[in-house]
Amino acid sequence: MPGVLNVLSPFSSLSTKNVPYYLLLVGPLSFALILAWRRMRSIPLPPGPRGSILLGAKSVLASRKNIWRQYAQWAIEYGPIISFKSNRLTVIVLNSAETIHDLLEARCKIYSDRPGTPIFELTGQSMNSGRISSQHPHFPIHRRIAHEELSGRRMHRHLPSIEENVRILLRNLLLEPRKFRNHLHVCQGSIIMKTVYGYTISSENDYFVDLIEGYHEVVNKTEQKIGLYWVNSYPILKYLPRWMPGAGFQTVVAKSKAKVDEVMSLPFEWAKSEYASGNAYDSFVSSQLSRREAAAPMARSSTEDDHILKNVSGSMYIAGVDTVGSVMTTFVLMMTLNPQIQKIGQEELDRVVGRNRLPHITDREQSPFADAILKEVIRFNPPGPLALPHSVTQDDVYQGMFIPKGSRVVPNVWAVTHDDSVYPDPMKFDPTRSLSSFNSKTIPQPNPSKFVFGFGRRRCPGYELAEAAIFLQAASILLAFNIAKDLDAEKREVTPVVEFTGNFVVAPTDFVCRIEPRFEGVLELLEGSA
Numbered sequence: 001m002p003g004v005l006n007v008l009s010p011f012s013s014l015s016t017k018n019v020p021y022y023l024l025l026v027g028p029l030s031f032a033l034i035l036a037w038r039r040m041r042s043i044p045l046p047p048g049p050r051g052s053i054l055l056g057a058k059s060v061l062a063s064r065k066n067i068w069r070q071y072a073q074w075a076i077e078y079g080p081i082i083s084f085k086s087n088r089l090t091v092i093v094l095n096s097a098e099t100i101h102d103l104l105e106a107r108c109k110i111y112s113d114r115p116g117t118p119i120f121e122l123t124g125q126s127m128n129s130g131r132i133s134s135q136h137p138h139f140p141i142h143r144r145i146a147h148e149e150l151s152g153r154r155m156h157r158h159l160p161s162i163e164e165n166v167r168i169l170l171r172n173l174l175l176e177p178r179k180f181r182n183h184l185h186v187c188q189g190s191i192i193m194k195t196v197y198g199y200t201i202s203s204e205n206d207y208f209v210d211l212i213e214g215y216h217e218v219v220n221k222t223e224q225k226i227g228l229y230w231v232n233s234y235p236i237l238k239y240l241p242r243w244m245p246g247a248g249f250q251t252v253v254a255k256s257k258a259k260v261d262e263v264m265s266l267p268f269e270w271a272k273s274e275y276a277s278g279n280a281y282d283s284f285v286s287s288q289l290s291r292r293e294a295a296a297p298m299a300r301s302s303t304e305d306d307h308i309l310k311n312v313s314g315s316m317y318i319a320g321v322d323t324v325g326s327v328m329t330t331f332v333l334m335m336t337l338n339p340q341i342q343k344i345g346q347e348e349l350d351r352v353v354g355r356n357r358l359p360h361i362t363d364r365e366q367s368p369f370a371d372a373i374l375k376e377v378i379r380f381n382p383p384g385p386l387a388l389p390h391s392v393t394q395d396d397v398y399q400g401m402f403i404p405k406g407s408r409v410v411p412n413v414w415a416v417t418h419d420d421s422v423y424p425d426p427m428k429f430d431p432t433r434s435l436s437s438f439n440s441k442t443i444p445q446p447n448p449s450k451f452v453f454g455f456g457r458r459r460c461p462g463y464e465l466a467e468a469a470i471f472l473q474a475a476s477i478l479l480a481f482n483i484a485k486d487l488d489a490e491k492r493e494v495t496p497v498v499e500f501t502g503n504f505v506v507a508p509t510d511f512v513c514r515i516e517p518r519f520e521g522v523l524e525l526l527e528g529s530a
């Protein structure tokens with residue numbers, strides 16, 4: 001019989017004597033694991049509206065407009081942490097500073113992934129810094145590079161070029177004030193292109209700007225339609241050939257992919273050739289190339305190194321232009337609607353800066369009111385009201401609620417910056433919130449930057465650059481211009497409506513205002529600061 005058994009099974013000749021002792025543990029261990037897993041699965045999900053089909057449709061509908069308000073509304077009914085199903089995915093929405101801190105910061109080790117979205121993989125966008133999985137070996141390298149280039153003293157080397165772009169912005173506002181929105185957008189693009197590639201934008205019809213704006217449009221369109229692509233819920237569909245009915249997304253994919261490849265490569269190759277020529281601006285890319293050369297002088301640049309640097313640098317325009325643009329447009333809207341607040345800010349800058357130069361970053365500390373206006377702008381309209389979704393890499397339990405691995409975890413930043421227990425009367429634009437000196441009886445309310453730039457290992461790496469660029473632009477505009485309501489044909493004031501639009505990044509809907517120089521000699525001031 002032993003012989004027969006040997007033929008039937010390779011393990012049959014093993015007696016328990018020969019089995020390594022740890023193999024004996026496999027059975028009980030798997031059993032214990034299964035029990036633990038089943039126990040975890042029996043823990044309830046966070047409360048929330050139920051019914052995946054209903055909600056799937058509901059969330060798509062709601063996502064068209066102000067879904068963050070809808071989530072905040074549900075939080076009143078269900079509590080600060082809510083869950084629902086959307087297209088087979090569990091969505092967990094965190095509506096309070098506490099839940100966001102407890103999960104995205106205190107447990108950032110497991111809450112720093114991004115939800116895998118097949119449409120982004122197919123269009124070549126999944127290796128962007130904002131989308132790359134926290135499990136990917138390139139992720140820590142992305143974070144390190146961005147940190148090296150955009151924070152602390154290293155960021156300060158870009159201040160002169162930001163100031164130069166601010167001066168151009170003010171000149172444009174002086175010449176064509178009605179096109180203020182366009183000027184603000186061009187200014188953000190110029191700042192990023194210089195910082196990242198060392199490239200100076202020469203005109204509105206600049207080749208690289210057109211290229212990147214085209215890409216920008218592609219990304220925005222994909223994001224807007226994300227819930228409508230079935231391939232995101234059923235990844236198997238990615239194998240459908242283009243000619244099959246229902247494979248319309250494949251055409252979008254092919255076009256987008258070509259655009260993404262182009263936009264990642266061309267400015268990067270330009271920056272590399274500038275570096276090779278020996279007279280490149282100390283940009284994000286050239287600085288990294290030089291570090292690489294210093295670390296291994298004889299090494300030829302590897303394709304992988306280039307791939308990483310290309311993806312990190314290519315992520316910055318998408319991440320940094322609309323966000324800062326949104327803050328600046330909201331600033332103009334708020335100044336149009338709040339002349340008294342504007343006046344206090346202007347008088348402070350007259351005292352601190354005077355009228356013979358434009359503000360520098362060192363003036364920020366001496367200008368608490370101007371700084372408080374900007375804090376209130378980002379609290380009032382956080383450019384990313386839902387930041388970017390995180391994803392959790394293992395099953396978790398929080399306050400007796402089950403959070404399944406792979407859930408999409410959405411921090412509702414808008415709900416936090418409009419929580420009336422933290423920011424009383426949240427719909428009021430009131431810069432004195434952050435100033436104890438203005439109301440000695442109250443403790444200053446928390447700095448909204450803590451929430452607006454994201455959380456844990458995914459916190460925005462560009463926030464120092466963003467805050468510097470915002471201060472320099474806003475303080476210079478306050479110093480040089482008056483912003484006021486426009487007048488209609490009968491000379492009556494036109495009050496803009498406070499409304500915001502957008503998907504991931506929101507900005508005020510179109511509005512008009514008057515932007516006029518505050519004193520004679522503004523043009524000379526701009527020339528003088530050149």
Ligand code: HEM
Pocket residue numbers: 129130131146150192315316319320321323324327383384387388389390452453454455456457458459460461462463465466
């Ligand atoms: C007011 C301006 C800005 C705001 C409000 C903002 C906000 C954010 C937020 C909420 C996130 C997601 C954080 C998270 O998932 O927890 C983010 C990510 C990111 N931001 Fe910003 N940002 C701004 C400007 C910038 C600028 C100027 C740059 C670059 C120069 C930049 C680069 C990035 C990058 C690369 C990421 C992805 C980080 C990652 O996923 O690891 N941002 N930002």
